[in-house]
Ligand SMILES: CC(=O)N[C@H]1[C@@H](OP(=O)(O)OP(=O)(O)OC[C@H]2O[C@@H](n3ccc(=O)[nH]c3=O)[C@H](O)[C@@H]2O)O[C@H](CO)[C@@H](O)[C@@H]1O
């Protein structure tokens with residue numbers, strides 16, 4: 001079993017470079033399916049397992065995908081298949097993002113129904129509501145969603161019940177080839193939505209208003225491949241900002257875009273952390289003592305749920321009582337039990353977590369429950385007494401490129417190893433039963 005072993009106590013210093021954003025590149029790669037002619041070339045693609053998964057989905061659908069370093073080239077000009085099977089959707093929920101492009105281009109799409117996951121039940125009713133409003137008939141059965149439209153999708157006015165990132169993206173991708181104008185109201189405003197809109201427009205689409213609460217899309221007859229550079233990963237950047245803050249370090253996070261990180265910067269400053277805008281990124285200097293604060297996760301520009309667990313690690317070291325309220329996902333507190341194993345004074349009250357800091361964190365063997373929890377446990381390990389061993393690294397690899405190497409380059413005492421699992425002998429178990 002692979003583990004990351006970290007020994008707490010080192011202050012981090014130096015410069016770390018941020019990769020292209022996972023949550024931007026996945027919809028952008030899905031959108032390449034919309035090009036019936038020409039190749040798309042995507043730059044600054046991070047080498048993550050999720051990127052391999054979405055590439056596999058595209059290959060399965062009959063697109064040609066080549067990856068060279070941080071560049072992905074997609075040729076989707078051949079006739080496409082219709083179906084994204086469960087083996088891909090199970091590995092990565094973002095596989096459902098091929099549904100909009102397939103429906104727009106083929107008039108049909110069949111995608112395995114994603115199940116729940118460690119952070120919540122995550123339904124996709126808002127995606128489907130959008131497709132239906134555009135004239136598609138949607139059927140759910142036998143573990144699949146089948147969507148079909150007679151002729152082309154038709155532009156429609158769609159009001160989302162919640163500003164869902166995935167629904168906004170899927171509906172945008174369906175609408176770019178629809179007949180007429182689509183208006184998505186109460187849509188998501190995340191920077192990744194703007195990045196997708198920029199890529200779609202480079203392909204020949206007419207998308208306006210991305211980044212605001214209303215997106216207007218005028219459908220066009222066809223789209224061609226385009227070149228695009230993915231935005232920097234604000235969550236990876238934020239994770240390294242917390243790493244600097246928690247260790248009382250001084251780190252330049254190169255590529256961090258201040259406008260994408262304003263809610264995080266505000267909270268860090270409230271905690272006593274110094275954040276300085278430099279020409280090519282953000283410098284973060286941790287204080288001797290961190291102050292307790294309250295945090296509530298919200299859709300962008302509110303505090304991102306994808307930074308909730310990392311901030312929880314930081315608040316464990318803050319003086320006083322902090323409260324974190326999670327409003328985006330109903331079950332994103334699985335890491336709380338793992339922090340308890342590290343001697344954290346922390347309890348769950350409904351959708352909130354109360355932390356009494358500063359906690360005297362102790363190294364322990366802990367398991368990552370989702371990708372941000374993996375990062376958060378490693379961050380806690382940076383300041384825990386002794387050794388922390390973090391398992392279930394498949395979650396980490398979905399969203400962080402060479403995380404331990406980047407931390408080691410900043411001075412952390414950290415390595416990734418393969419350790420044998422302890423196998424209990426049957427005799428011992430039997431002995432206990434007598
Ligand atoms: C690949 C990707 O970009 N993932 C991000 C994306 O996920 P994702 O796009 O899945 O997140 P959404 O914004 O759609 O989900 C937010 C909330 O809306 C609910 N919901 C969503 C769709 C729907 O049809 N019905 C519904 O009820 C979800 O269960 C959840 O409670 O945005 C999340 C919220 O910022 C981030 O945490 C994820 O990292």
Ligand SMILES: C=C(OP(=O)(O)O)C(=O)O
Pocket residue numbers: 023093094119306371372399
């Ligand atoms: C929850 C996340 O991703 P996904 O939506 O791909 O599960 C995340 O990036 O933290």
